[in-house]
Amino acid sequence: MEEKLIKDYSSPGRTAYSLPELDVEKRDLNSELGGYLREDLDLPEVSEVDVVRHYTALSELNYGVDSGIYPLGSCTMKYNPKRNEKLARIPGLSYLHPYQDEDQVQGSLEILYDLKLDLAEISEMDEITLQPASGAHGEFTSLMIVRRYFEARDENRKNVIVPDSAHGTNPATAKMAGYNVIEIASNQRGMVDLAALKEAVDENTAALMLTNPNTLGIFEEDILKITEIVHEVGALVYYDGANMNAIMGYAKPGDMDFDLMHFNLHKTFSTPHGGGGPGSGPVGVKDFLAPYLPKPLLKKGKDKYYWDYERENSITKVHSFYGNYGVMLRAWAYIKTVGGSGLKKTTENAVLNANYLKARLREEFELPYAEESLHEFVLSGSRQKEKGVSTLHIAKRLLDYDQYAPTIYFPLVVKEAIMIEPTETENIATLNRFVETLLKISREIKEDPELVKNAPHNTSVRRLDETQAARNPDLRW
Amino acid sequence: MEEKLIKDYSSPGRTAYSLPELDVEKRDLNSELGGYLREDLDLPEVSEVDVVRHYTALSELNYGVDSGIYPLGSCTMKYNPKRNEKLARIPGLSYLHPYQDEDQVQGSLEILYDLKLDLAEISEMDEITLQPASGAHGEFTSLMIVRRYFEARDENRKNVIVPDSAHGTNPATAKMAGYNVIEIASNQRGMVDLAALKEAVDENTAALMLTNPNTLGIFEEDILKITEIVHEVGALVYYDGANMNAIMGYAKPGDMDFDLMHFNLHKTFSTPHGGGGPGSGPVGVKDFLAPYLPKPLLKKGKDKYYWDYERENSITKVHSFYGNYGVMLRAWAYIKTVGGSGLKKTTENAVLNANYLKARLREEFELPYAEESLHEFVLSGSRQKEKGVSTLHIAKRLLDYDQYAPTIYFPLVVKEAIMIEPTETENIATLNRFVETLLKISREIKEDPELVKNAPHNTSVRRLDETQAARNPDLRW
């Protein structure tokens, strides 16, 4: 490794912390805590300088969206405004205990309520819970709502339908909520096959999980037929909000007759992803599902905002407190800053950028679905694969040119998939550089395939052995 | 260059700024400002993402003390505590206009006064001005005080004595204050040659400028004789505070009979140097010189702190306001944190670290002065020079090993000088790595001198052509 582990900076007796002197009498821990008293704690013994230098050095081994384009399809890595970071650190907004009385946090509750209103307007949903702490958590919350809905109706439906192009979280979520997963294949145009859907749907169907545009970036034109087919058997239709940034201001899930959905605040509203979190996955529902939302639910009373705990039909709780408040602050700040027409412009430019990239790359790389697409699109590296160079190699080679790689091998319905989503915050110059790099790599594959197969060449580590990692897990020092 | 210029990201019409809409009537600028109205302003037209990525990328081409050891002798690059950065950004301490009434800034004035008291105690000076904005500015202020002192006594002394080992700022400052500079040579032990001093000193001498320990890290043992010799002719002795960190808690300039001095807050009290500033260079004087300090001078009244402008003998002003307040906050925080005994420990460890390095390097590199030294020491690359490899090459080779180079070719009295100051914030592990790298380079010089002569090899640019830069200045785009 390029930078040794923090423990390897240890020297016995070295410290980095500072605390005031204890100002009360010391008690006899041995006699009082006896059998509970810890004997050894093998944590690092380092100095503050060690800590600062070590994690500074580690950061330099990382690539964030401030480092350059991050075209991970379906992950939506857009610029994270610094003003939102500053805002979320204002002590009056951040130094709050979750169990402070509502009277003491009216400013924050107003912000959260404002966020709820905007999310409802953007999605055409009626009620919102902010409790889920990530997108997948929002999915889970949604499916538990579906479950609770049928429970309240004394129906015991067992199946959830998921298209084959769905994110892995969809089937996993359905399973966690206790459902069987029925996968349906897409049609040749990359959309839900209506016939297959009709066949799959029956009175045992609890819900269909769908994102629109789907993971191919293709809008389900027959969406109203789809929701109708599902509704006809009394089942619900759930919208995976991962791709909201493709339609905001142009269409609303509620108008497409979805019954409930989750949002990904980082994907749509620019909150940082932090190298894997925190996220925030609010869930929006139509009125008839509102009783089942987790508790407490934020409400506006006559003269104050409050948390409503009196929710007997609620699925109860999915989070210890109210969800990832700090993330919500940032999303709120984003919506306030950008505004209604700005959100629409954002959508337009996300779609424009994706279509521009597609237009410039579709000749060199195979485009498995010719259908019009929105904010992202999927290429296939199958032509390159014929030269013995797989999509993984192309991705690794991109790293050599200081650019992050697209999502690869997803969606599963495309072989050697290269799933690209530039987002609206990239400009044409960055996109052109990305295109030129991909075209260059494609030329390299023709002229010197080994060069690409052995990529990356310039990174601090190169093609780590994942098989070894899984076979002989080394998970701690 | 590794990262293009910000202007090269420009695209006509692109913007990064945001301002509220103008909420008053627009006036007719053409008619009102007529001949004053600017026609063109060719500043960058870039997006916020461009700005953030560009300066993030530039930062990655830099090396700070958080990146590793920074052994610049006489520059004293120690760790900059993050808590002080946070403290200096508290709005109640930072969002203050310099012309706010004293009543509104009592908290800040208390801090500054507290800092003055501590500086006075540490140096055994009687009164302190915080106005100078850098060390050299403090030197200038001091010499203007010297000038004013003699003016008040109707004496017109013309000369200032400076040892040959002094920083370049000393002679330059004396000149700026209107003095002739008389340089005196050091003796063989690297100290002031008393005979030479006696010869140089006469009734035309205004002052001697001296640092102790000197730039060789050597303590002037005869300091009391030196100050006596100078005082005998009625001249003043000025202490260059650059090396305070070698004696804090062990000796005080005031006790050595210095009459006035400046402090370098970044060198002694850990404020960041910012790639070349801001600094802060308070000046301390003995009582008899206090009348000449710049105005306003911070004083403590019966029930409040205030700025005293009524100072008729003052040299007037060297700064528009009160100096670099933000830097003073950090220095104050440092002194509060470390405390009296901590300052002494700091000195001990700065000296310990330097002596450890010296002990480990003195066999391989020539040590021109065998005298005991304190916080820094000077080696010579003359042995290596015999193999055709100069000190500059050794410095450049160090960069290849991700370590900053020591100060080189200074002090001028040592050929091929390598001036090393580790500071107290480095630990033995970092020092050992530095020693081993230098020893390795010395081996490389014996085995493969070309390797070192062509260094650096691993940096983003390598040995830039300084002659070309000076001959054909390209100073702007």
Added chain:
Amino acid sequence: MDYISNTAAEQDEMLKEIGVKAVEELFAMIPEEISLDCELDVEAGISEMELMDLAKEAAAKNKSLEEMTSFLGAGAYDHYVPSIIDHLISRSEFYTAYTPYQAELSQGTLEAMYEYQSMIAELTGMGIANASMLDGGSAAAEAVTMASRISRKKKVILTETIHPAYKEVIKCYGKGHQLEFLELKSNSEIMDPAVIKENIDQETGVLVVQYPNFFGSLEKMEEIAKIKKEHKKLIFVVIANPVLLGLLKAPAEFGADIVVGEGQGLGNGLNYGGPYLGFMACKDERIMLRQLPGRIVGKTTDVDGKEGFVLTMQTREQHIRREKATSNICTNEALNALMATIYLATMGKKGLAEVAEQSYHKAHYLAEKIDQLADFEVSNKENFFHEFLVKSSKDIKEIKAKLLEEDIIAGYDLDKAGKKGLLVCVTEKISKADMDNFVEKLEVL
């Protein structure tokens, strides 16, 4: 303002390349019936300056702990957060990165996560740990479902002394897995081990205990450990406070199979309840590892034999295994885990113990003082750590309200958890003077 980088001219150039005349054409596939025909009813965008003013206005409507002395705990703890943490996590290479899919450009996050796993494992005494969960409650819930999968039994014993919110989350998650819960009641602030013992039967797959428990008390862990020993197939889940593990014996020593908890106290601010992080550790057994949910980072070597880090054991995860995954978890709390990592490195061996110890001494100082007051009694004085239960003849709501006027938050009103009393928490941040003032104010109520 917005975050669109392209100028109008560039947009035109791009439209030309795409072959359409206007950007609206790119949305032509959206059926007319669902195509929005009006602007979103979301207020117009504002500038940074206006945004900051808005935020400060909101902050002014709050009363933050900066203005008060707080004795609130109950699952979210106001420990001191060293300033270097925010400095370091504010480096954009960390916080603007995605989940480390391309390991070569993500070694920073990955190595830090490996360190996190190592230190969580050390702290809990367990063999391995994952790279973080969403929060304490959901981590507890996932631990229970994991334990049930391992034990292959659906019956779960919960103790009454677990945090009430955690119990709700556990039960919510349990529903999807068709778990049956048996919640054991208690007559005091700790569980009677005998009650636990007699309720375990052949069907029982999971036992959950909190350490210290919701009331701040230490359960009789050694006796529970004995019970666990007698039921080899029972999976023993311990919900622990990681900060206090600086002084308290690791749950592993009491036979825990899975240890989870809320990691907020480890260098994360209060943030009105989130983002926090759940931690999860378990025994280093293949069956455990295979069932462990969430991301896991492993050390391996690259083609040049150099050591490095990757996401590993991904075949447990949703993006590979889909409905057969151990959890749907995707995004976790990586940045919060990084904060915890830096915290543990900074506090280190000695500092974490001192935080726990100071909290202990101070809490006991306060408890004694309160216990001496006429109308107050500390009911768990025998066995609490840094949080204790105060009973009073006076009305708790009134006490709280009166003290608020003095800028003191007296604690957590147990009314919300269906009990009577005030749960008072003391951390190392509370000074003796704060406590004396608190007691004084209580006295003159």
Added chain:
Amino acid sequence: MDYISNTAAEQDEMLKEIGVKAVEELFAMIPEEISLDCELDVEAGISEMELMDLAKEAAAKNKSLEEMTSFLGAGAYDHYVPSIIDHLISRSEFYTAYTPYQAELSQGTLEAMYEYQSMIAELTGMGIANASMLDGGSAAAEAVTMASRISRKKKVILTETIHPAYKEVIKCYGKGHQLEFLELKSNSEIMDPAVIKENIDQETGVLVVQYPNFFGSLEKMEEIAKIKKEHKKLIFVVIANPVLLGLLKAPAEFGADIVVGEGQGLGNGLNYGGPYLGFMACKDERIMLRQLPGRIVGKTTDVDGKEGFVLTMQTREQHIRREKATSNICTNEALNALMATIYLATMGKKGLAEVAEQSYHKAHYLAEKIDQLADFEVSNKENFFHEFLVKSSKDIKEIKAKLLEEDIIAGYDLDKAGKKGLLVCVTEKISKADMDNFVEKLEVL
């Protein structure tokens, strides 16, 4: 706490290597007479938590502009500072670096300084700029001594309308250079060009004018430019407000030889007067460049022909040239200059003009309103930009005191500068509502 990294055991190891028994031995050369025999009388060190409490206590004794509406200018301006600036300069590679002596590891600072020089040159209309000076006042002073060196004449004409503090600094610096100053008086808020003209003689080497001047007024620059044209050897120094140059014609167009000023308004906070930055630009002539003080960054190529940046023209500087240097300046205000650079890049062509324009429109709105009040008159309404002089029949001190009770700082009391009146400044941060409120409060005084 302290910042010593070595443990006691390591210190022992090092002492052994050095060959001494105790660290005190390393100080043995200090003569006993001056060796301290007691501890420093400096309070014992404290923890981070205590430090922050101390700082907050001090902050509470201040009243910052966060709590008030301020119409203070007079050389320090409260323009909006975009949040990305602090984010970027907080990257430790920037702020913990030293002066870029090793160019290879300092390209970040160097390139940014080259950008700074370029944008300052553009803004002032001058050929070249240095990499920053200590502040506005000292930059003005160094400009005057530089100008005197170039003109080889000692007589300097200052105008009364220059910032009084700058004049003091200029004169202080001038003393060392034996300069003679002639300060021209004025009957109004601007200088009468005729007075300037008649005071220039053969001995006059330097003329200094401020633009806009201390009272916010625009001097008759075109007429002054004509005078300058008639005196070819006179060095014309203009002290300019760089923010307002977003809208105002560059000083170069009025014949300036050297342009200096306070750069604080460019993205630097108020910070009670510092750290700020002085900027300095001059004509691109060899004689100018040779006399220019301070650091200068130049672009060049490396051994591989790659472009890069270095500190250049160092033979002017003290560390090379010692007493023959153009100045003793060593440390400048690099980080503040970086802030100005990021500010100029962020505001860009359009934004800087808009800041100046909004300040102009708002200031004129307010001036008109105040001028209409019975007891108030704006005395420089003909020629001010964003700062104006209010005269009143009422006592200025009293006005200020009364408005302070309303959390309004009415402006700068010119009493301190030996004039009567109130200097009122308006920037783009002041809203119409703020101004209306101010006027209302003035009205009912």
